[in-house]
């Protein structure tokens with residue numbers, strides 16, 4: 784598998800925010816979001832080839848049952864399902880950070896898996912890539928995230944929520960993860976059933992790599 788980096792940090796996004804978590808960041812992505820904050824993982828130029836066992840050996844060094852698979856786009860990695868099954872066997876809780884453009888039905892059903900699906904808004908330039916069928920695959924233990932750059936993105940997100948039956952927590956985060964006020968005020972005005980959240984790791988460490 785093509786790995787960009789493995790690091791131990793706190794979960795900075797979503798309902799598990801604040802939980803010490805091991806991150807496995809895979810290289811390679813099928814999208815090209817305008818505001819991507821992990822350009823270095825979008826192609827596999829700097830990737831390290833690692834087997835499932837190599838990765839398991841590496842993450843065993845950290846003392847946490849929480850693993851987050853991210854990228855890039857983890858779901859395009861060859862062998863990702865075998866890796867997920869190996870993590871389940873080792874009793875890890877797994878968060879899968881996916882961009883929503885890859886079918887999610889190959890992911891095993893388990894209490895120990897949280898699918899954290901991004902829904903790409905207009906400012907990303909990638910809205911056409913989203914697979915709306917994936918929304919029906921999300922259960923209450925998963926989460927749906929919208930990264931919001933402007934009012935157009937916010938209205939897009941509201942429309943998606945209005946037109947689809949969503950069964951999991953919904954999170955809105957401003958692009959860059961830190962300037963929360965405009966988004967918070969829109970949500971208060973409209974009161975949709977969403978949670979406004981920062982990217983906690985960026986509040987702590989700024990826009991650094993490996994955190």
Ligand SMILES: Nc1nc2[nH]cc(C(=O)O)c2c(=O)[nH]1
Nearest residue numbers: 792793795796853880984994
């Ligand atoms: N601390 C921390 N939390 C994260 N949650 C999701 C991340 C991601 O890049 O997908 C991420 C990340 O890069 N760092």
Ligand code: SF4
Nearest residue numbers: 812814816819855882
């Ligand atoms: S899906 Fe994620 S990694 Fe891929 S281009 Fe968009 S923000 Fe970057």
Ligand SMILES: [Mg+2]
Nearest residue numbers: 820821853994
């Ligand atoms: Mg990140």
